[in-house]
Amino acid sequence: MTTAIEPAKKGLLAYLTAEVSHSPTQASLQRLYFGCRRFAENPLAMVGLGILVVLLLVAIFAPLIAPFPMNEQNLGRRLLPPSGDHFFGTDELGRDIFSRVVYGSRITLQITFLVAVIAAPVGLLVGTVSGYFGGWTDTILMRITDIFLSFPGLILALAFVAALGPGIRNAVIAIALTIWPPMARLARAETLTVRSSDYIAAIRAQGAPAWRIVVRHVMPMCLSSVIIRITLNMAGIILTAAALGFLGLGAQPPMPEWGAMLSTGRQYLLGSWFLAAAPGLAILVVSLGFNLFGDGLRDVLDPRDE
Amino acid sequence: MIEVENLVVRFGRGKAAITAVDNVSFTVQTGEAFGLVGESGCGKTTILRCLAGLNQEWEGIIRIDGKQLTPKRERSFYKLAQIVFQDPYGSLHPRFTVNGTLMEPIKIHGLDRADERIDRVLKQVGLGPAFRFRYPHQLSGGQRQRVAIARALILEPKLMLLDEPTSALDVSVQAEILNLLTDIRDSTGLTFLLVSHDLSVVSHMCDRLAVMNHGQIYEELTVDDLIARRYREAYTRQLFEASLGYDKRLTSAQVAKALDEAGA
Amino acid sequence: MIKPLLEVEDLNVTFRTPHRMVRAVRDISFTVGKEKVGIVGESGSGKSATGRAILKLTPGNGIVTAKRMQFEELDLANASEQEMLKVRGKRIGMILQDPKFSLDPVMRVGDQISEALPPGLDRKEARERVLEVLAAVHIRNPERVYNLYPHECSGGMGQRVMIAMMLVPEPKLLIADEPTSALDVTVRMQVLAILDDLVSRRGLGLMFISHDLNLVATFCDRVLIMYAGRIVEECKASELRQAKHPYTQGLLASLPRIGERRKKLATLVRDPAWAY
Numbered sequence: 091m092t093t094a095i096e097p098a099k100k101g102l103l104a105y106l107t108a109e110v111s112h113s114p115t116q117a118s119l120q121r122l123y124f125g126c127r128r129f130a131e132n133p134l135a136m137v138g139l140g141i142l143v144v145l146l147l148v149a150i151f152a153p154l155i156a157p158f159p160m161n162e163q164n165l166g167r168r169l170l171p172p173s174g175d176h177f178f179g180t181d182e183l184g185r186d187i188f189s190r191v192v193y194g195s196r197i198t199l200q201i202t203f204l205v206a207v208i209a210a211p212v213g214l215l216v217g218t219v220s221g222y223f224g225g226w227t228d229t230i231l232m233r234i235t236d237i238f239l240s241f242p243g244l245i246l247a248l249a250f251v252a253a254l255g256p257g258i259r260n261a262v263i264a265i266a267l268t269i270w271p272p273m274a275r276l277a278r279a280e281t282l283t284v285r286s287s288d289y290i291a292a293i294r295a296q297g298a299p300a301w302r303i304v305v306r307h308v309m310p311m312c313l314s315s316v317i318i319r320i321t322l323n324m325a326g327i328i329l330t331a332a333a334l335g336f337l338g339l340g341a342q343p344p345m346p347e348w349g350a351m352l353s354t355g356r357q358y359l360l361g362s363w364f365l366a367a368a369p370g371l372a373i374l375v376v377s378l379g380f381n382l383f384g385d386g387l388r389d390v391l392d393p394r395d396e
Numbered sequence: 397m398i399e400v401e402n403l404v405v406r407f408g409r410g411k412a413a414i415t416a417v418d419n420v421s422f423t424v425q426t427g428e429a430f431g432l433v434g435e436s437g438c439g440k441t442t443i444l445r446c447l448a449g450l451n452q453e454w455e456g457i458i459r460i461d462g463k464q465l466t467p468k469r470e471r472s473f474y475k476l477a478q479i480v481f482q483d484p485y486g487s488l489h490p491r492f493t494v495n496g497t498l499m500e501p502i503k504i505h506g507l508d509r510a511d512e513r514i515d516r517v518l519k520q521v522g523l524g525p526a527f528r529f530r531y532p533h534q535l536s537g538g539q540r541q542r543v544a545i546a547r548a549l550i551l552e553p554k555l556m557l558l559d560e561p562t563s564a565l566d567v568s569v570q571a572e573i574l575n576l577l578t579d580i581r582d583s584t585g586l587t588f589l590l591v592s593h594d595l596s597v598v599s600h601m602c603d604r605l606a607v608m609n610h611g612q613i614y615e616e617l618t619v620d621d622l623i624a625r626r627y628r629e630a631y632t633r634q635l636f637e638a639s640l641g642y643d644k645r646l647t648s649a650q651v652a653k654a655l656d657e658a659g660a
Numbered sequence: 661m662i663k664p665l666l667e668v669e670d671l672n673v674t675f676r677t678p679h680r681m682v683r684a685v686r687d688i689s690f691t692v693g694k695e696k697v698g699i700v701g702e703s704g705s706g707k708s709a710t711g712r713a714i715l716k717l718t719p720g721n722g723i724v725t726a727k728r729m730q731f732e733e734l735d736l737a738n739a740s741e742q743e744m745l746k747v748r749g750k751r752i753g754m755i756l757q758d759p760k761f762s763l764d765p766v767m768r769v770g771d772q773i774s775e776a777l778p779p780g781l782d783r784k785e786a787r788e789r790v791l792e793v794l795a796a797v798h799i800r801n802p803e804r805v806y807n808l809y810p811h812e813c814s815g816g817m818g819q820r821v822m823i824a825m826m827l828v829p830e831p832k833l834l835i836a837d838e839p840t841s842a843l844d845v846t847v848r849m850q851v852l853a854i855l856d857d858l859v860s861r862r863g864l865g866l867m868f869i870s871h872d873l874n875l876v877a878t879f880c881d882r883v884l885i886m887y888a889g890r891i892v893e894e895c896k897a898s899e900l901r902q903a904k905h906p907y908t909q910g911l912l913a914s915l916p917r918i919g920e921r922r923k924k925l926a927t928l929v930r931d932p933a934w935a936y
Contacts, residue, residue, distance in 0.1 A: 111529035117493045121531065131678075288487040292547065295448050296501040297474035306500075310491045435844035566702040567873065568928040571914035575924045593845060600916035600925070623919045638845040639918060641878030642852050 128390045135386020141379025149195040156189035161344045169362045178368040181351075182358060187368045190346035194369065197347045198376060201262055201331045202324050208266040210320050213273025218312055220274070221281025222304050232278070238271040243326070244333055251339045258347075261340040265330050269323060273316050280312040314391035321384030325377035332373055348373050397555055397587040398424040398447065403456035405442050405611075416442045417454070418611035426461075426554075429581065429588040431598035431619075433635065434608035440591045444557050447589070448479040461554060475505060477555040478548035483564050484540035488532040494518075494543050495528045501551050517546045520583075521576060538569035545576065549584075556580075558590045562597060574601060595639040599623060607632045664691035665833050665865040666714070669728035673709045673889075676721045684709040684722075686889035692833065696859060696866040698876030698897065701886035707869045710886070711835045714867075715752060716744050732832065749776065753826035757838040759818030763810040769821050770794075770806030776828040793824045797854055816847035823855060833865040841870065852879055873900075873911055885911070887934055907934050 111117040129135055148155060158176075164184035172179045178187035220231040238246065250264035284290060285308070293307055328348075334340035335349025343350065348369040355366030405417035417439040424430040432440040445451040447458060452467035459465065461476055481487040488497055498514045507513065518527065521542040532540055541561065548556060561577070562570040574597065581588060592598050598605050599619050606616045607629065615629045627633060637643065673685035685706040690697070701707040713724045714736065729737040731752065739747070748754070756762045764772055773790045781789065787806070794802035797820040810818060819839060826834060839855070840848040856879070859866045870876050876883055877900045885893040885908050893905040903909055913926035 110526040111493075114493060114495060114529060117495075117529040117531065288481045288483055289489040291445075291450055292479070292481060292487050292544070293489070293500060295450055295474065295479045296504060296547075296551065297469075297471040298500065298504050302504070307489060435846065567871065567911060568702060568914055571916075571925040571927050574916065575927060578924060596916045596918050599918045600922070623921075634846050636918070638849050641874045642849060642856075643878070644856070 125390050129386055132386045132389060134382050135389070138379045138382025138384070138386060141375060142383055145195055145199060145376055145379065148192055149199045152192050152196060156186075156192040158186035158189040160190050160193040160346050161185065169358065169365075171362070172364055179362065179364040181365050182354065182362075187351075187364065190351060191348070191368050191372050194346040194348045194351065194372070195376075197258065197341055197345060198328060198331070198372075201258065201265070202327050202380075204262045205266045205269060205327050206320050206324070208262070209269035210273055210316055212266075213270040214277045214309060214312060214316050216270070217274040217277025217279075217316075218281045218304050218308050221278040222285055222300070222308055228278075231274070235271045235274050238267065239275070241268075243268040244330055247330055247334060248337070248339065251334060256339045256342055258341050258345070261331060261334050264334070265327055268330070269320070269327065272323070273319060276315055276319055277312040280315050281308050284308055284311045318384055318388040318391060321380055321387055324380035324384070328373055328377055328380075397426040397428070397461060398422075398430075398589065399457070399459040400443070400447075401457040403443065403446065403454060403458065405439070405446060405451065405454045407453075415611055417446075419456075420608075420611070420613055422606055422613060422616060424587060424589055426587055427585050428604065429590065429602040431602035431605035432589065432591045432608060433593065433595060433598050433605055435593055435635075437610075438608040439611040440608050441559055444479065444559050444589065444591050448477060448557050449473060450479075471505065474501075475551045476553055477557060478551060478553040479557040479559065480541075480544050480548050480561050482560040484537045484544060485532075485564070487544050488540055490532055493529045493531055494523075494535075494546075497543060497547055498550055501547065505551065507551075513550055517550045520549060520580065521546045536569075537565050538572060541565065541569075541573055542576065545573075545580070549580070553586070555587045555589065558588060560592050560594075561590070563592065563594065570597075577601065595622075595635055607635065664693040665732060666692040666867075667728060667730045668714070668726060671710065671713060671726040671729065672724070673706065673713050673718060674723045675719075676723070684889055685713065688886075688889070688891045690884055690891060690894070692865045692867050694863050694865050695882060696856075696868055696880040698868045698870065698880035698883045699886060700870055700873050700876050700883060702871060704888070705886040706889040707871075707886050708837055711754070711837050711867060711869050714835065715748050715754060716741075717748075717754075749826070749831075750829040751831050752833045752835060753829070753831040755819075755822050755826055755834060755836040755839045758842045759810065759813070759815070759822050762822060763818065765810050767809075768806070769808050769810065769813065773821070773825045773828060776825050778829070789828070793828050794821075796827065796858065797821075797824045799824075814847075815843045816851055819843060819851050820854060823851075823858070827858065827862075830862075831864070833867070834859070835867045835869070837869045838871070839868075840875075841872070848875075874915060890934075892934060905934075906931065 105116065106120055106123040108116070108120070111120060162185060164180070167180050167184045168182055170176055170180045176186050176188060178191060181187055181190070216231055216235065220228045241249075246268045247261070247264040250267055251260050254260040254263065290303065290307060293303055331340055331347070332349025332352060335347045336353040338350070338353070341347030341350055351369040352366055352373070355369065358365045400423070401421045403417055403420045404415065407414050407416055420439070420443060432443065434440045442451060446454045447460070449469040454467060457464060465473070492500070495514065498517065499510060502510045502513060514528065515525065518525065523539065523542050523546070527535070527539065535543065558577070562573050565573060577588070578601070580586065588601070590598060590601055599622055602619055604616070604618050605622065606613045608614065609631055615627060615632050617627055621627065622636070625636070627636065668691070669689045670687045671685055671689070672683070672687060675682040675684055688710065699707045699710060709718065709722070712718050714729065716724070716736070716739070718724050726737045729735070731747070734743070734747065736747070763769070770787070770790050773793065774786045777786050777789055790806060791802040794805055799805050799817065799820060805813070805817065805821070813821060836855070840851055843851060855866070858864070868876060868880055877897050880897050883893070883895060883897050883900055884891050885905065887907050893903050893908045895903060900908070901912065903912065907928070910926065910928040914928055916925055
């Protein structure tokens with residue numbers, strides 16, 4: 091059946107690399123295709139992508155990958171070092187650390203995704219509106235942003251979680267509240283540059299209402315910066331979540347959140363180093379993955395040396 | 397078509413205020429091609445932006461097509477007058493295809509038969525349907541400027557405001573775009589207001605022109621008068637002679653004196 | 661036959677981009693003597709790349725080869741970076757388009773020009789020399805201008821400062837890349853007159869790179885027209901109207917001129933054969 095598949099493949103490739111596009115969809119898909127190709131030319135970025143794909147797969151297939159249930163205690167097999175049965179050893183309650191790290195990936199993914207999905211749009215909206223309209227709108231919105239920015243991230247997150255109560259949901263809200271202000275600042279800076287460009291003047295000269303200009307013309311130009319910034323901030327988000335977990339304010343026991351695991355592992359560091367090392371390594375690798383991916387994304391979306 | 401009376405534009409406040417346009421008055425007849433000539437900072441672009449509705453801080457009277465205008469324009473105004481910008485590399489939104497750029501005014505004004513209008517206007521500027529779904533970075537400077545002109549035409553305005561439409565283009569491309577503008581003028585009877593620092597472009601495209609410097613109109617004359625050297629102002633003569641090229645008879649001492657007097 | 665200052669034979673400049681090799685300059689040969697030679701071309705013709713290649717200022721991804729690139733007694737083609745340092749700015753000067761980008765914004769004009777002086781002069785001597793050279797470019801008040809910062813200078817004055825800076829080490833050859841394109845038309849003529857005067861009085865060679873055919877034809881002694889990396893025409897400036905190559909003729913015909921009331925301008929029909 092290869093003859094049936096090859097012409098079809100040729101068809102898709104031909105569609106994506108055609109000299110002339112015949113529809114808006116084709117034009118957008120072509121842009122996406124070439125963007126992906128450029129991304130693929132960057133080996134480190136592909137490593138980052140690889141790490142994130144592995145994270146996603148591990149999270150999805152956790153029940154299939156983890157050899158033991160995440161909360162199954164076995165007090166007779168406490169604090170065992172890494173071995174063939176227990177790849178990362180067992181913790182103070184005899185639970186398999188490897189399985190807990192694997193299930194913990196779900197929590198990590200959940201937190202990073204939710205934070206990004208809340209903080210980025212809020213930051214983008216505040217920043218573009220502030221930058222485009224200027225005047226009092228800008229002053230008020232930016233002073234609000236300044237208030238949030240003047241607190242160190244972790245302290246602010248702590249304050250919110252302390253007020254709202256511990257738990258993953260509140261941790262997500264708290265972290266999102268610390269992440270949106272830098273996004274707003276970034277979006278505002280981009281908007282200020284974009285605002286004085288000829289293409290914005292052109293659309294104003296065609297009678298476009300302000301909301302349309304902001305949403306359809308200004309935001310797309312700020313979007314890539316915000317996306318890149320958020321990916322680069324993912325490492326920080328994970329670490330903040332880990333810190334909250336470390337302090338007992340994020341995911342609550344017995345949830346296998348990596349930060350919480352790191353916290354308990356601290357007490358056993360001298361004798362059973364693997365309790366802390368395993369989740370610590372996981373945090374390191376995932377943060378690195380996001381950073382490399384974000385860098386690669388920046389080279390594609392915001393090329394400097396063209 | 398255009399009546400400007402005592403237009404004043406000031407930037408900045410108090411002592412640091414600059415008067416970019418200093419009590420300027422002129423008229424442009426319907427169907428005419430009028431040039432505003434001057435060097436950088438003379439105020440010609442500022443005037444154009446005031447007319448286009450992009451600059452809202454001006455005083456004086458502006459009437460277009462008989463109707464007196466306020467700084468803030470109604471949407472219907474934009475169907476009357478459209479502007480083409482100087483820099484083809486900056487005037488098209490990088491994330492919109494040609495189709496997207498041309499669709500925007502259609503959607504903003506709720507026009508019907510979008511495809512028909514887009515095809516017609518692309519044909520008018522000499523770009524085939526193959527260009528419809530290209531992004532600006534896939535177009536050359538001349539092609540981008542054609543798209544910018546198409547965008548201005550799609551609302552079927554009566555007045556075209558052109559801000560140095562060819563100064564950022566290569567000489568050979570400039571000729572094509574100027575010819576295109578001539579064709580459009582012939583086929584639609586549009587009124588043109590062309591701003592430029594290049595006297596040869598203005599003398600080629602326009603019927604009448606005004607020479608500006610330091611925010612004021614120094615002289616208004618017909619192109620025929622210009623060519624016959626029937627100008628009155630010394631500044632007009634300076635511009636005229638500079639446009640002919642370098643004059644080897646200038647001695648540098650004379651020149652230095654002129655330079656220092658001009659504060660250059 | 662006086663030996664020319666600069667002799668270039670079969671110069672090639674190729675740029676490596678991620679997807680292909682771009683041949684910006686292709687096997688061009690020319691000479692520059694104690695005269696004003698204009699190199700004219702549209703964007704992409706390779707004219708700027710030529711100017712930079714002579715001073716070995718081509719960006720990193722460019723490869724420059726030449727059969728011969730001789731400046732007076734120096735073999736530029738095979739010169740090392742050390743040797744080029746003694747040439748650049750000293751024996752061959754370069755004037756770029758926008759003084760805003762070529763002058764250091766945080767240094768006073770006078771100090772910048774002093775940097776071009778040979779070492780070993782004491783402060784008083786150095787200041788004298790700088791004031792002298794500012795006066796040579798017809799700046800009326802050299803003391804005042806000495807203390808200005810670049811952003812406080814107008815375009816014409818900034819360009820004159822650039823010219824002054826380039827003349828201090830008494831070079832033999834000047835390469836000017838669009839030196840007046842960013843200036844207003846009236847100031848342009850005046851700056852050119854100063855340049856003209858200096859070049860003829862000091863017996864310098866001038867390579868004037870520009871896209872403005874009319875300007876080059878009226879200012880320079882000889883004109884070279886470049887297209888797609890090649891020199892397609894070489895003639896005396898006064899004989900430009902009798903140019904033979906169709907590209908030159910096309911370019912001349914497509915320029916709008918005051919006094920010629922043509923309805924439409926002739927447009928250039930590019931013959932792919934010109935690129936060979």
